[in-house]
Amino acid sequence: MPVDPQAYRPAAAILTLGDAFYDPVEAADFPQTRLRFRDDRAATEIGLASLDDAEWTAAFGRFVPLPGTLQQPLALRYHGHQFRNYNPDIGDGRGFTFAQMVDSTGRLMDLGTKGSGTTPWSRFGDGRLTLKGGVREVLASEMLEALGVPTSRSLSLIETGEALDRGDEPSPTRSAVLVRLSHGHIRIGTFQRLAYLRDDTNLRRLVAYVLRELYGEDGDDPIRLLDLVVARTARLAARYMAAGFVHGVLNTDNINVTGESFDYGPWRFAPTWDPQFTAAYFDHAGLYAFARQPEAIHWDAMQLAVSLRTIANSDALIAALARFADVYQHEVTAAILWRMGLTPGEADADRALVTLVEQALRTTGVAIDRFFHDVFGGTLPKDYDSAWDDVRAALPGHTPRANRSHPHWQGAPCSMLIGEVEDIWSRIADRDDWSAFDAKVAAIRDFGAALDSAGPHRAQAPHNQGE
Structure with a gap:
């Protein structure tokens, strides 16, 4: 497969954790693979932009292994609090880690899937993703990237030719497989699973892996890890607020320990600064409402501290967790000022x-x-x-x-409210018309350039640098 020899740096660091952390799985054999979106900006950073569409589809629709990295997909194991209820029966149920590589800034990146088929953790699900869900994830990740929110990036979206039944949208509906580029898929719930199993040996192994591979630090100090995760998750909460974004399901299995947002299901951008605005129709209590997101993410970070109690001093864990509020106040101030220019x-x-x-x-x-x-x-x-x-x-x-010299500022605001999302999807569903989708992605990227979101505000810590 013709990867860029200068930029392509394959890795397989996840294998150092051992098979207690994942299950080898096979990708679904889809009836068709029709490429609908590829992010060549992101692909350039990992040496994959040179793939032609046929090679791209083979890699990200048929999951032909990429050279030098994982030779079989891995479904990761984790637990999690879902709307504050602990669930030990979850894991990668419709996705897997397909490959790892080091990007142009030195960060270890995962290529993770959504809709790639059933796994041992699928329970009663079909392991599939609706095409609408894939379109929505592309739009969310593109908009958040433009707004300076640390986010996974939607690398690829391929329509797969199956008719899916869903209870919460018109069915049957079209299917797809998404590949996201993310700075790790280790979640707070990954730590919770080991604490639940009282597996201190693997808990320490996981601490060392995250510090080494995702933060570029030596050792296995759980207090240092919590310090870093508190800082990153507080920053994430702050940037959600400045973006006017509501994730919808801030469960502990949806919080990445690098503080990078991912997994966009019932997301919304709030039209106005309404503290009670929610994204998920099933969030009847408003647990993850717009203004409660910092509280929710802090609570999730607290569950990481709880998970580390058997291998760390409790007082030190409490002190590390207490930093969240101060970090958040600093970060939300900086984020709102940045968006104001x-x-x-x-x-x-x-x-x-x-x-x-x-x-x-x-x-x-x-x-x-x-x-x-x-x-x-x-x-x-x-x-x-x-x-x-x-x-x-x-x-x-x-x-x-910054000034207002960029042409974007002479036009209308760039928004991503639910009405426009539904209009973009209806054109695809009714007429297979992707023009509004393509135009919106282009407009979002123009907006990002006007905000200068590729500057220091958006940048993540490189692989060899902590907080």
Whole structure:
């Protein structure tokens, strides 16, 4: 397979954990493989952009092994709290880790699937993904990447030619397999499983693996690991808020220990700064509502601390966990200023401005995307009413980090609200018309360029650097 010899750096680090962490599986044999989306920007970073469409489809639709990495897919084992109820009967039920490689920044990356067939953890599921679900995941990950949120990237989407029955959408519906590029698929739930099994030996092995392979640090210190995960997950919560994003299912099996967002099911972008806005129709109590996401992610980090109790000092774990609030406050201030196109300055003044912005957004009902579009670069338009006077008065005390010279700022805000998502899907479902989907991906990438989200704000820590 013609990979880029300069950029392709295959790995198989996951195998050092041993077979207590995964089950070898086979991919489904799909009736067809029709390429619908490939992210060549991401593929370039791992040396795979040189694959032609036939080779790409063989790799990511038929799962022909890539050279030098895993020779058989692995379904990972984990447990998790799902809406605060512990479930020991889960794991990779419709996905697997297909390959590992090191990207252009030195990070160990997983190629993980969604919809690739049944595994020992499928329970009563069919192991498949709807094409609509795949389209939604591409749109979510593209938008979050543009907005500076640490996120998995949708590398490939291939339609697979099966008719799927689903109880929560019109059926039968079209099927697909997604491949995501992610900085690891080790979850808080991976640690919970070992704690549940009282397997301290493998718990220490997992701590050492995450520190070494995902944070570039030596040793097996669980306190150091918790410190790093608290910092990364607090940053993730902050950037969700600045993006106006609601994940929908912030269960412990959906929280990656690198603090990278992934697995986009019932996600939504909030139209306004409504603290009670939810994404999942089944979240009746609003557990994962917009404003409760920092609390939810902190609770998940707490479950990691609980899982480490048998191999770490409890007081030290509590102290590490207590850092979450301070890190979150720093990160949410920085994230909102970044989206406003401002440079952080004096800490108290920065936090005061962000507080004023949050209050005004909540009380006026101005659309989140409209506000950030209008204020980018530090000037609020004159048509904002007197409720915004305090924000207007505070803006001159902050230095712009960017101007409005990019053509994007001369047009309308780039949003990704549910009505547009449904319209994009209806065109595909009714007429196999992908033009709106393609145009939206292009618009999102233009938006990302205007925000300069490829700069330091979005960057992850490289493989040889911790927090």
